Amino acid sequence: MTVRPLGIDPRPPASADLTQRFLSIRHRTAELAARLRPEDTVIQSMPDASPTKWHLAHTTWFFEQFILSRDPGYRSPNPDWHFLFNSYYQSVGPMHARPRRGLLTRPALDEVRDYRCRVDEAIAALIARGDDASLPALIELGVQHEQQHQELLLTDIKHAFAQNPLEPAFAPDAPRSLSMAAPALAFVPFDEGIVEIGHSGDGFAFDNEGPRHRTYRQAGSLANRPVTNAEFLAFVTDGGYRQPALWLADGWALVQAEQWQRPLYWDEALETEFTLQGRHAIDPHAPVCHISYFEADAFARWAGARLPTEVEWETMAAPLPVRGNLQDSGAFKPRASSFESSLGQMYGDVWEWTMSPYVSYPGFRTLAGALGEYNGKFMNGQWILRGGSCATPADHVRATYRNFFPPHARWQFSGIRLGNDR
Template sequence: MTARPLGLAPSTPTGAALAERFLRIRRRTLELAARLSPEDTVVQSMPDASPTKWHLAHTTWFFEQFILGRDDAYRSPNPEWHFLFNSYYQSVGPMHARPQRGMLTRPTLDEVLSYRARIDDAIAGLIVRGGDDALPTLVELGVQHEQQHQELLLTDIKHAFAQNPLQPAYAPDGPRALPVAAPALRFIPFDEGVVSVGFEGDGFHFDNEGPRHRTYRQAGSIANRPVTNAEYRAFIDDGGYRTPTLWLSDGWATVQGEHWARPLYWDEALETEFTLQGRRAIDPHAPVTHISYFEADAFARWAGARLPTEVEWETMAAGLPVRGNLQDSGVFQPRASSFETELGQVYGDCWEWTMSPYVSYPGFRPLDGALGEYNGKFMNGQWILRGGSCATPADHVRATYRNFFPPHARWQFSGLRLGNDR
């Protein structure tokens, strides 16, 4: 195998530096889980979410399966766990049904933590000893996969805690957002023409971020910041959830069937929202989050605008540094922000829905083997989000990163930024 099957550049750390990165990110997952009781780690609040214990085990299984398992002489000490903690890799074997992950009271949390420690030692030792050219690439993919599950761990436990009448706080002692007024909303124009999008250069990228290619961008504009809670409240007060002409057909059916009338986690009075720090007053200046693609699209239509395309988002964000209210801040909640750049809050706070369906770029080829199931097979019925959220690690996102979810999903920190044709 070559050293770059996943788009990893030759500048990727190797040896001791890669082992340190691997162990640091693995420890970070344990730090996030350490706030939880053993009972907390088992609960599964809906089929789309997974228990914390399952996240801890599945990310470990990933390293065991795709790195240690490459050695024909390797024998797993718990081969029966392969069935429990495989997620969706059909080519490597069957798996436990996703909606029933909360039934897995065994293995215990202590056994899963011991499993993590054993695999961590094995992977770190393998990195230091050195392997074939593919090893750094596979370790980095596993690390990036781990960071995706760090975000899922936070959003999944938030959903679980919100179902509890006691509404426990995940991080009651977390730093509070300072009161800041959102800058006035304005639109930044861009010209029409041929542009290039997709990843190029050094560093890791997922296969769905490439290949870099040229495409045509119509002239238009994009908002300088995400839509705020106050602006979304105006949509609600104006009957947005009661006006069928604002909604896509499937969106209106979902609103009716699910009885949606506000973002997930807002109370009926539209005064408070459930957060990872407990129930808090809604900050009118903070970006609205926990809305679906259907809601984002309806709001944009109500506002006389539209959602941006992912090409518009990426070309306007290109070159901006990755900084903002990301997981590293420890706030775990979107917050209002002042900014010096023309385009603000590009990274962090909330993932931003775009109007672009999740499809392949021209020339895309999935990876060979089981890892080809990582991204490519989900290019159906999902929509692209950009930018990262308050639960996303800062060193995990970039302008070309393509997140994707089905249009009804709203338990993620998902919001929107407006686009326009003028």
């Protein structure tokens, strides 16, 4: 089996198609940011989050650093910004400390937007030249990276707005869906046996999605839908956050230290939640969201179940089309859904925690050079999530996509799908 480092189809797209894809993704990021006022784009509400202005600049820096810098004739319009907008690529030089990104009042937002325009023009010109066979793969990596930051822009500004007593809405005009009853919770069985997981090599994939390989899957079952707000509320009211026997040791220590009593963004009365549409009544039928791995694991124990493995999740999701409440719907929040297949909402709404640690697949190799820092060096102390969320672009997610976060993280659109041993 041939494994291509970036998982790119060897048939390059026409330059016009490549330019259109590049510019459309870049435009989408600017479109999301255009909903904000300049003051909104500077704030950093916690060390794990980044300001919108930084996202706009960093994604531009990525194209400049890993594509334009290969051209001997290219000159950066702002070489002093290299230090400011490098994220974690130690191989290419030092960087501004992540927790201090919110202190970067300069450069101004208009300067960052001008920087984006200049780099966009340079990339478009490079594509038009058509003299670099490796360019399509690098451009695709860059736009996929930008789509990851589109989701981060949404999760980060949601956290920032939630700290404001005025609770401003990012998308007050988002379409409101009527609440519908969630289908009854049921478990879909699967057999034991040797299965294949990982990216096949056709189309784009990040390096951590391969190589495709065979592995063993125990017999078990997967819930037909994510856990709902109503189901998680039952866990809360039953004292789930006060029962140490339900929790992993580090999770219980965190619950005590942070005084967690409910999901992030729920109010103390357990009646409303803060969303990108503003504060609204909690929809009992919608998937519960902003749950850490620790909370997901504790809920599963309370429910007499467990979290699925990523092998179970991927093999069950692989036959299904990528369709659901993703960023493209414009809702920007999880919502209840009916579905025709035995498994619903596998894509969109909420990223679903698995019980699988983020480690490499057999035969995994990091990319050559600085891009080798993209995914591989984070394979330590993190857990896999699958399926995408209401903030994920629809053409960005696939069955093999491996998202990962540390177990305490809950500002992402993360939720729960239960698994069982049968």
